[in-house]
Amino acid sequence: MAALSVQMGALAGSGVTLRSSVYGSKLSGRKIQGISASRIASRPRAVRMGLTESGPSVAVVGVTGAVGQEFLAVLSERNFPYSKLKLLASKRSAGKHISFEGRDYEIEELTKESFEGIDISLFSAGGSISKEYGPLAAEMGSIVVDNSSAFRMVDGVPLIVPEVNADAMAHIKLSNKKGAIIANPNCSTIICLMAATPLHRHAKVKRMVVSTYQAASGAGAAAMAELEQQTREVLDGQEPTCNIFNRQYAFNLFSHNSAVTGNGYNEEEMKLVKETRKIWNDPEVLVTATCIRVPVMRAHAESINLQFERELDENTAREILSKAEGVVVVDDRSGNNFPTPLEVSSKDDVAVGRIRKDISQKGNFGLDIFVCGDQIRKGAALNAVQIAEKLL
């Protein structure tokens, strides 16, 4: 196969350019607003695929959003093979141009005809767009990897974290020449289960108490921009602009902005509860969660308390996690060095630390851990592209 891919070029466009220290370690030159995604691929591979006749045709739906942009970055970094690339967005963005792997693409307006001849559709344009166009794309023979919550809990739709339950999508392949929908779990669920699953496999999680520290990116690129704008305003002694959230976010934190459901849990918390049961295929697992938005840009943190059915001491847990795919252990007690959202920003791996026996539980049946993962990457775009890779 010919080595056709080239690095994604930086794109011209307005928007504030920020240092990596705001947005994460590998995002130098990245723009917040507008269409831009210069980056250095973290994992150069021997065989470069990219644009290749034998690859599937791929559509990216919602390409101008934070996750849409990351889809492109991840596809390029991982040399995902494609014979054709269609970039779709709302009418507002149609006609704009994006340079990807050295080629110029015009963004097309999403319509019912968009999925003609498209093998794989990566959706990240919100739940209502997914509900309207996802089934349509699948009917037209496309395999939809949907980043919204629209189909996650629908029976028959696999809800996949590739490192956790790839088997649940084993029956869906491009070679079947048949459309399908596969759902990408919620970011908090993905990041939590990347760390909890290897331990669950060993000792079976009975109950899990999760408190999250969630980044602005989960509410989209505009929320990231608002956090930055508010922070500048507050430091300058001005009233903070509150368009995305109805309160000051800079130097503050608040209960997750999703709607509170009848049982007092917000939707974000219920995703953690329900999606965990589906992904682990364990309707009995007990989960409670408190989801909080913190003034961090693009990576989530989670404090997770685990109760196990079988014994699991902290050293065994650390060993298990250090061998787990997609997980990196950062657990230096003497140096007080543990995972931080900034250090996992733009990284693929979920970082786990503070691994310790829960002293509030008798014996070795409980652990506390602290987990950080990039919300846009493993929490969304990377996980979706990994799902797409399983289709090949």
Add this chain to the structure above:
Amino acid sequence: MAALSVQMGALAGSGVTLRSSVYGSKLSGRKIQGISASRIASRPRAVRMGLTESGPSVAVVGVTGAVGQEFLAVLSERNFPYSKLKLLASKRSAGKHISFEGRDYEIEELTKESFEGIDISLFSAGGSISKEYGPLAAEMGSIVVDNSSAFRMVDGVPLIVPEVNADAMAHIKLSNKKGAIIANPNCSTIICLMAATPLHRHAKVKRMVVSTYQAASGAGAAAMAELEQQTREVLDGQEPTCNIFNRQYAFNLFSHNSAVTGNGYNEEEMKLVKETRKIWNDPEVLVTATCIRVPVMRAHAESINLQFERELDENTAREILSKAEGVVVVDDRSGNNFPTPLEVSSKDDVAVGRIRKDISQKGNFGLDIFVCGDQIRKGAALNAVQIAEKLL
């Protein structure tokens, strides 16, 4: 008694002036660095005490620190009666002047002779200063209210949250004319127990899982200034200055900076575990905690999962909390309005919300709550002054 107290005047001094949106709602005109504390008293009282011949003589040790400054603000707001006020600090600050309630005070260097004739000594100058001078002051007949961790776990030293266990210091009174040491609990413990205790009294807490979201102020005024400086630097594309913490704090969060102990818990977490047992006088209560520093200025948040011995439904819990002294319930599910650190900043009350039945526990034996409290105020200075009030 004569109405002698006047409002604390704003003090001249260098330092960056910041809006209330950085430091909290009632701190307009407050300086971060330098000695300054203009504020509007939140609770004007009919009888004004302040400087009065019949009051005790009071020393404030560590008056230039964040908590020391708040001691003065709280003493003034609450019209704490005093016949004499001695402001003590290190040699470095000695000779500087502070205007308090319309009078000029010269800061004196803390020495072994400082406590001659002092009835009440409010200490907040770190553990080593407390260890050296606390017992000395007590020997000289002063009742020490110590904000450090030096004596908290010492047998015979009451560890007091006035709303929770004032009875444990009932034997210590100014009228005894006898020195003593009373310890102020750690900020995270105070804020947690303000909300958990009313529920504990009703249904007995068996186990508690706490995850904290802790403000910069817990590490002192210099840490608050560093967070502000770093944020400016990062937004300006500069490397963040890391003097207080060894990593970027702006737009980031990290495991609490206290040392990690042998069992993998850091000291901050072990304070929550041990102090809760002592304050509740219940060596059996099970507590686990994960303490995280978030980029917020002066109020802590805590996500608390509770397991009870007896049943307690969420409506009863809300009713109990709404009647609890020093607690305000902010629990508007339809408006998605819950406690935030910014809104409790410079407030006396601890705010509690997200009160809901824990769906991971059978029956009504579990609750999740979310708590915010001002770290400098109820977490330190206010609690100490409330202790001092009990001595009168």
